[in-house]
Amino acid sequence: MLQEARYFPNSPIFLCSFLGFFLFQAVVSQIPLGSKLSVVDNNLWVSSHGDFALGFYNLSDFPNRFSVGIRFNSKSIPVNQRTIVWVAGADVTVSNNSYFMLKENGELVLVDSSLGITVWTSNTSQVSVASALLGDDGNLVLINEKKDVVWQSFNTPSDTLLPGQTFSAFKTLRPPSKNSVSNYYSLYMDVMGQLQLRWESSIIFWTSQSPAGSNLSAVLASDGRLQLLDQSSEPVWSVFGEDHNDIVKFRFLRIDFDGNLRIYSWREDSQSWKSVWQAVENQCDVFATCDQRGICTFNSSGSPVCQCPFNSHLESNPKCLAPYYQHCSSGSAMLEHRHMVLYGIYPSNDSIFQTSLEKCKEMCRENPSCTAVTFMNDGSAQCRMKLTRFISGYSYPRMSSISFVKTCLDPKAVDPIVPKNSSLSSRSYELCVSCTLGAVLGTFVIFGALQFVIGFRIFKRREWEINGNDDNLPLPLFNLLL
The missing domain is CATH 2.90.10.10 (Bulb-type lectin domain)
Incomplete structure (x- = not known):
């Protein structure tokens, strides 16, 4: 946008x-x-x-x-x-x-x-x-x-750099607070001269990959190049827009609401601004692109979309949370999602280990605070454990990763978003009332029968003692009931 x-x-x-x-x-x-x-x-x-x-x-x-x-x-x-x-x-x-x-x-x-x-x-x-x-x-x-x-x-600067405007160490570009997500994105230059796209202050999801150096500054050139210059104004790193060296009167560099950094050029033929370069080519690789709305993937036209693979309530509920509640009375199961990478958002710090796929899965199963885990099958053997229900991520067919999402086996915890006044809830309530009444009536019947048997046994014993008939001993069952 x-x-x-x-x-x-x-x-x-x-x-x-x-x-x-x-x-x-x-x-x-x-x-x-x-x-x-x-x-x-x-x-x-x-x-x-x-x-x-x-x-x-x-x-x-x-x-x-x-x-x-x-x-x-x-x-x-x-x-x-x-x-x-x-x-x-x-x-x-x-x-x-x-x-x-x-x-x-x-x-x-x-x-x-x-x-x-x-x-x-x-x-x-x-x-x-x-x-x-x-x-x-x-x-x-x-x-x-x-x-x-x-x-x-x-x-x-606020969110934009114009041609000739320099951007040096410790400066920040930040999108306007259009929504709760854009507040957390920023473009920052660290002390080593690296441009960084950040989520909050700890998650860096893109860097300029430029050689480290002191007193470097970034500048957008009039010909469409984004450069890092040393103290002698010599470029040490550059990226080029697709219209590099074309005659374009107006350009600018901006960090957008979606967290991506782009160069825009004014196109006279279409009378519109066109993005001619962006830092993160795959928008799903921008951290928290979907925030709490699910997993970032692509539709048939190639546009990024957010989907919730954990439950079917995304349309009525804007949040797509991990389905594990940490209080499962009937235990938990690990649901497998191939070609998917998950990460925690609130907080955004995952615990990362190096281990095998099976041990990664077991560590999450045995940890009562773990809601999901991702194993990177790209040679790094990274096991990324999430300790929050606020998770997001991305998924594409070529991803070398497997994620496991913990879910409760308890039926009440499997579908926690069903409204209390729904037909399913009403039927469950009626079923529970019927079961409860049956259990109570059954208890009264058994208790009455036991009282009758015990009373009859006491009466007969006294009769035997009065008549002196010691040979007619009570049956073993009646001895047990005394």
């Missing part, structure tokens, strides 16, 4: 901003101290050639919440394709009475007027800012009287 889904191009706020630019042609190369943008005024700061614009946009699912950011603004790009490339404060949103301002002290501030607080600031009041400038490279800069850049938006 492209970034245009993050705002509403048909909203009155957006259209007024867009039309206002063409009505007034308010192209301002220098932005003086005291300049102000507001949601109410629908005004924009526009780069000198009009390629980029800074203003308020509705980026959330709530109609009265706004963010301030930079987007493409070229006349050659339709309004609904003008992608956002930078957002002040990333996920910060404000009310419809808010404003963004370059204060007289040289500080950029985003103020939520309804709360009366500053929710984001550039913290530049002490660096002698003289004015601001939005360049046609998409970079918002603050400059001093000597025209030196003292702050720039390129140094505080």
Whole structure:
């Protein structure tokens, strides 16, 4: 999904901003101290050639919440394709009475007027800012009287890198918080100069595989290359988009909601953005692609889909959890799934051992906390044990792996999601009531019979003692009943 889904191009706020630019042609190369943008005024700061614009946009699912950011603004790009490339404060949103301002002290501030607080600031009041400038490279800069850049938006990226923008050690790109999953993804550069796609902070599911080095920086070149440069600006690692060296005016690199990193190019012929490279070619290899919705696989058209092989309730229940509850009264069984890799999500740390297939399976069976296990039959002999019901994974026919999912043999635990008011539940309840009544009646009958036999035996014994008839001893059964 492209970034245009993050705002509403048909909203009155957006259209007024867009039309206002063409009505007034308010192209301002220098932005003086005291300049102000507001949601109410629908005004924009526009780069000198009009390629980029800074203003308020509705980026959330709530109609009265706004963010301030930079987007493409070229006349050659339709309004609904003008992608956002930078957002002040990333996920910060404000009310419809808010404003963004370059204060007289040289500080950029985003103020939520309804709360009366500053929710984001550039913290530049002490660096002698003289004015601001939005360049046609998409970079918002603050400059001093000597025209030196003292702050720039390129140094505080949100989810996107533009051509010429550098990305150095310890910086992070993160998708907006569109859902509970996207919050956990990030692109990070470690101290050794490796680009890493991460889930949370511990799971690394893609790296640039570049040679280690200090002071490396990543940059997206105008010709479509993503490179790692050393201190001499010499490339030590590169990847190329499919349109490398083609004449393309606009490109960008972005980490998307689905956790993948992609290079996009603007295609004039189709009037759309096209992904020309992505870091993880197989989307199912992106950690937690399906989150709690099942196992990632591919449909007949080659698109990734999430399926739940553990139960049949995925449509009515968005979660696909491991079916083992750790309290099985009748024991457990290990269900085999070939060509499938499973991993725990919450928590995301699996216990990994090197052992045989059978021992891997037995270790999970004997561990009361184990819900599933995957044996990698690729020569590594890795046994990956999961201690959580929150598991996901991926499956394709060529995978050299076997997974075992623990399930309870107890009928009540096999299908735990059946509603209490369903016909199956009602019949089970009626059956249990009938069994209970039968057991109670049977108990009363047996108890009454025993009481009769014992009473009769006592009566006869006394009669024998009175008559002195010791020869007629009671039967052994009656002795046992005394």
